[in-house]
Every structure is written in C-alpha cells, then in structure tokens.
Amino acid sequence: DQQVKQNSPSLSVQEGRISILNCDYTNSMFDYFLWYKKYPAEGPTFLISISSIKDKNEDGRFTVFLNKSAKHLSLHIVPSQPGDSAVYFCAASGDDKIIFGKGTRLHILP
Amino acid sequence: DTAVSQTPKYLVTQMGNDKSIKCEQNLGHDTMYWYKQDSKKFLKIMFSYNNKELIINETVPNRFSPKSPDKAHLNLHINSLELGDSAVYFCASSQAGTTYGYTFGSGTRLTVV
Numbered sequence A: 001d002q003q004v005k006q007n008s009p010s011l012s013v014q015e016g017r018i019s020i021l022n023c024d025y026t027n028s029m030f031d032y033f034l035w036y037k038k039y040p041a042e043g044p045t046f047l048i049s050i051s052s053i054k055d056k057n058e059d060g061r062f063t064v065f066l067n068k069s070a071k072h073l074s075l076h077i078v079p080s081q082p083g084d085s086a087v088y089f090c091a092a093s094g095d096d097k098i099i100f101g102k103g104t105r106l107h108i109l110p
Numbered sequence B: 001d002t003a004v005s006q007t008p009k010y011l012v013t014q015m016g017n018d019k020s021i022k023c024e025q026n027l028g029h030d031t032m033y034w035y036k037q038d039s040k041k042f043l044k045i046m047f048s049y050n051n052k053e054l055i056i057n058e059t060v061p062n063r064f065s066p067k068s069p070d071k072a073h074l075n076l077h078i079n080s081l082e083l084g085d086s087a088v089y090f091c092a093s094s095q096a097g098t099t100y101g102y103t104f105g106s107g108t109r110l111t112v113v
Helices: none
Strands: A010-014 A019-025 A032-038 A045-051 A056-059 A062-067 A072-077 A086-094 A097-100 A104-109 B004-007 B010-013 B019-025 B031-037 B043-050 B053-057 B064-070 B073-078 B087-094 B108-112
Touching: A010 A019, A019 A032, A019 A086, A019 A104, A032 A062, A045 A056, A045 A062, A045 A072, A072 A086, A097 B043, B004 B087, B010 B019, B019 B031, B019 B087, B019 B108, B031 B073, B043 B064, B043 B073, B053 B064, B073 B087
Parallel strands: A010 A104, B010 B108
Antiparallel strands: A019 A072, A032 A045, A032 A086, A056 A062, A062 A072, A086 A097, A086 A104, B004 B019, B019 B073, B031 B043, B031 B087, B043 B053, B064 B073, B087 B108
C-alpha cells in the first residue's frame, strides 16, 4: 500500500530545459513533503521541503509545488544541469517518520 | 568528518549467519533511523530511536534487533540471515522533527548467498 507514489521511473531532459518530477500521495494527514536526491553508492540527500499549509517553495533552481486538493506535488528544476542527473525521491512526513516514494531517475542530456 | 557513517559498506554472507551493521553520527542529532531499500527500490523505515529509546518499530522480523548504546550510535544486528534480507540498508539521523529532513549515511549493501 504505497502512500507516496512516483509513477515515472525515469525522465530524460535536455540540459538547460526545465525538469518536472511528479509525486502523488494518499494520506491527507501528512504535514510536510520533501524531495531527496540520490547519486549511485551514496545515501539520499535532502533537497527541498514544503509545509502542507503552503503551495509553493523555491530555493534557487529548485521549486516545489503542492496541490493539496489533488494530493499532488511536483519538483521543478530550471535550468537543468548535468549534475542534476540522479534519482529523486519524493517523501512525506507524518507520525514522526518519513515515507518515501520509489524514486524517479532523471537523466540530463547534453 | 563524515556526518553519518555506516560500516561496512558491503557485506556478503551466507544464509543462517548473524551480522551487524554499525552507524554513527557526529551531527549532535537526537534521533536515528534505519531504512531498507529493497530490490524494488522502495526506501522503507525499519526503526527509529530518540535519545536511545525505541520510537518506531515497523513490521520487521524480530531477527532484526537495533541497539543504541548512546544517541550518536545506532547499530543493526541481524540473526539467521535469509536470502530476502539482501538489500541496501541506510542509517539516517535528524534533529527537531522530520521537517528539516534526514541526513543519510551512504548505505550498506548486504548480499545473502
């Protein structure tokens, strides 16, 4: 029973263009949503988060949008850079734990 | 000066053996976690400890026993290893709740043969 779903296992984007990673969740009681980035043979690293009471949070090239009525969030990366190639995990926080999605592998093409 | 360090990085062992994975954090965080990433790439929480006390114990076989000698360490001991235990195990730590995100170790890849 996946509470956090990332339906796209992979995504390829041209360098310089916008990357949009999507995530859906089922539990309306989550209070925070987070995005993590993971390189091979490394642990996930925290990227950006958003409170459930907000609809947008921006940090440099990264923006997370939250649509509570649709139980959907997305991560926008613009402009995309080669170093952005990684696996991105969507995660949701509640009950003192973080629940992760399955991840989306982002390939930035030269 | 690694923030969250796990040892070993790779572990290959036979079925039925007992093994331990160690985790240490030097961030001064008060909560530590163990996550398992299985072959389907799901990252699932196993345990969390806050100041050496068990807070979360998900549906994990009792062959898995976490031990926290102090708040900077959370070790994972696994008895009678099975093939299905093969996975990557990540340790993580956090402070002031989950809103600030976790800091993860680089993972331990366990292979049971």
